[in-house]
Structures are given as structure tokens and as C-alpha cells.
Amino acid sequence: xxxxxxxxxxxxxxxxxxxxxxxxxxxxxxxxxxxxxxxxxxxxxxxxxxxxxxxxxxxxxxxxxxxxxxxxxxxxxxxxxxxxxxxxxxxxxxxxxxxxxxxxxxxxxxxxxxxxxxxxxxxxxxxxxxxxxxxxxxxxxxxxxxxxxxxxxxxxxxxxxxxxxxxxxxxxxxxxxxxxxxxxxxxxxxxxxxxxxxxxxxxxxxxxxxxxxxxxxxxxxxxxxxxxxxxxxxxxxxxxxxxxxxxx
Ligand SMILES: NC(=O)c1ccc[n+]([C@@H]2O[C@H](COP(=O)([O-])OP(=O)(O)OC[C@H]3O[C@@H](n4cnc5c(N)ncnc54)[C@H](O)[C@@H]3O)[C@@H](O)[C@H]2O)c1
Numbered sequence: 001x002x003x004x005x006x007x008x009x010x011x012x013x014x015x016x017x018x019x020x021x022x023x024x025x026x027x028x029x030x031x032x033x034x035x036x037x038x039x040x041x042x043x044x045x046x047x048x049x050x051x052x053x054x055x056x057x058x059x060x061x062x063x064x065x066x067x068x069x070x071x072x073x074x075x076x077x078x079x080x081x082x083x084x085x086x087x088x089x090x091x092x093x094x095x096x097x098x099x100x101x102x103x104x105x106x107x108x109x110x111x112x113x114x115x116x117x118x119x120x121x122x123x124x125x126x127x128x129x130x131x132x133x134x135x136x137x138x139x140x141x142x143x144x145x146x147x148x149x150x151x152x153x154x155x156x157x158x159x160x161x162x163x164x165x166x167x168x169x170x171x172x173x174x175x176x177x178x179x180x181x182x183x184x185x186x187x188x189x190x191x192x193x194x195x196x197x198x199x200x201x202x203x204x205x206x207x208x209x210x211x212x213x214x215x216x217x218x219x220x221x222x223x224x225x226x227x228x229x230x231x232x233x234x235x236x237x238x239x240x241x242x243x244x245x246x247x248x
Contacts, residue, residue, distance in 0.1 A: 073127070
């Protein structure tokens with residue numbers, strides 16, 4: 001019960017990695033706040049959780065929208081009066097050549113993958129600072145370090161922004177005993193990579209020293225560690241979970 005009674009917000013909770021994080025957190029005793037655009041999928045996640053987590057708070061919100069983020073955080077504080085953990089997991093990815101990326105597409109990827117991390121972190125940091133306690137974990141990507149194997153340049157750039165935002169916030173937040181870290185998954189079996197097709201996924205798996213994609217649970221285990229007090233002296237860390245694809 002590493003997270004007993006901790007209030008944890010997970011964005012992108014209806015997706016492959018977000019669902020796994022929700023399950024790991026539920027099994028560790030956390031009170032969950034699950035946020036996603038996809039209401040039907042969020043309800044399925046709730047149905048799949050253990051009985052004691054069935055009363056988790058679900059919020060349908062666009063993580064890129066400032067007013068949605070402010071009202072989501074206000075609802076959590078109204079219901080629980082505190083936020084202990086924030087996992088910024090919502091994200092979108094597209095396989096696309098740089099020549100085909102239009103400005104609107106560039107802006108949307110930046111907004112969903114990077115602006116959202118800024119918006120949620122800012123709202124939650126304000127509150128965590130007053131309590132002198134908190135854990136923020138951002139989901140970046142191996143693509144942020146080596147460029148995308150399949151993902152567009154806008155995706156990789158947005159995730160590189162997540163890494164530097166993580167370090168910058170970690171520096172500011174340390175004075176308040178708030179830990180800010182990121183996890184950098186390599187290719188992971190979720191809806192996001194399913195969309196790339198079997199052949200592409202086989203080709204990419206072959207480039208990974210472990211010769212297979214991560215399971216979402218592999219990412220969730222790293223997030224759980226960083227969210228727990230076992231990681232209380234770790235901040236500004238960018239934790240690779242990628243089967244050896246990137247070693248730095
Ligand atoms: N799957 C991978 O190989 C991989 C690798 C590295 C990093 N990541 C990152 O991990 C995170 C989770 O990815 P995943 O593989 O679980 O993808 P996924 O597509 O399964 O899940 C993403 C979730 O985010 C939600 N979402 C998208 N836009 C949103 C918005 N504007 N507001 C609210 N919710 C929104 C979607 O509805 C979906 O439920 C993402 O940030 C992704 O970039 C994934």
C-alpha cells in the first residue's frame with residue numbers, strides 16, 4: 001500500500017499507459033481522479049478497477065484547455081481537499097513526414113503533449129506548495145532523446161519540451177519538498193502504437209535490445225515508484241523504461 005490514501009490525478013487515464021497507472025495506484029491504496037477526453041473509455045476503466053476504487057472521481061476534460069484544467073483541479077480540491085500526486089499522461093502521436101505537418105497540426109500536438117503539462121502542473125503546484133508535499137510525474141518519450149522512430153518531429157519536439165519543463169519545475173519545486181520527475185517510455189503496446197500497424201511494430205521491436213515493446217505495466221511500475229515516498233530524494237530525474245533502446 002505504497003500510496004495509501006494519497007489523492008492522485010492521472011490524465012489520459014483511459015489510454016493504455018494511463019489505465020495501467022490507474023490500476024497500479026488503485027492496488028497501492030490511492031484515491032483516484034481519472035481524467036480523459038473519452039468518457040465511455042473512462043467508464044470502462046472504472047468498471048475494470050477493484051471494488052474499493054469504483055467511487056473514483058472521473059472528469060471529462062481537454063487537457064490542452066486552460067479553463068477545463070482549472071475547473072478539473074478545482075473539482076478535485078472540492079471533493080478531496082488535497083492533491084498528493086499528478087501524473088501527466090495524456091498525449092497524442094502521429095506518424096507523419098515533416099513536409100506534411102501543417103501549423104494547426106503542430107500546434108495541436110504541442111498543446112496536448114506540452115501545454116497540458118504546464119497547465120496541470122501550474123494549477124497543482126500552487127496547491128502542493130502550500131502543503132509542502134507533492135509528486136508530479138510527466139510521461140515524456142524515448143522519442144524526446146533520439147527523435148521518433150515512427151512519431152512525427154512535432155511529437156518528439158513536444159516530448160523534449162516535457163523533459164526540460166520537468167527539470168525546470170523540479171528546480172523550483174524542490175524548496176517545497178515537491179518531487180518532479182519524468183518517465184521516458186520506449187515503444188509500448190497500447191492503442192497509440194497499435195495504430196502504427198503490425199509490420200512497423202515488428203520492425204521497431206527488432207531495433208530494441210530486448211526485442212519487444214514495453215507492456216504498459218512496465219511503465220506503470222516506474223510511475224508508481226516515483227509517486228511513492230521511496231523516491232522522496234529523487235527529483236528532476238528522467239527515467240528511461242525502454243528495453244535498452246536509449247542508454248544515456
Ligand atoms: N505507447 C507508446 O509507445 C508511448 C511511448 C512513449 C511515450 N508515450 C506517451 O505515453 C502517454 C500515454 O500514451 P498511450 O500509449 O497510453 O496512448 P493512448 O492513445 O492509449 O492513450 C492516450 C490517452 O490520452 C487521451 N487524450 C488525448 N488527447 C487528450 C486531450 N486533449 N485531453 C484529455 N485526454 C486526451 C486519449 O483519449 C487516450 O485515452 C502519452 O503521453 C504518450 O505520448 C507512449
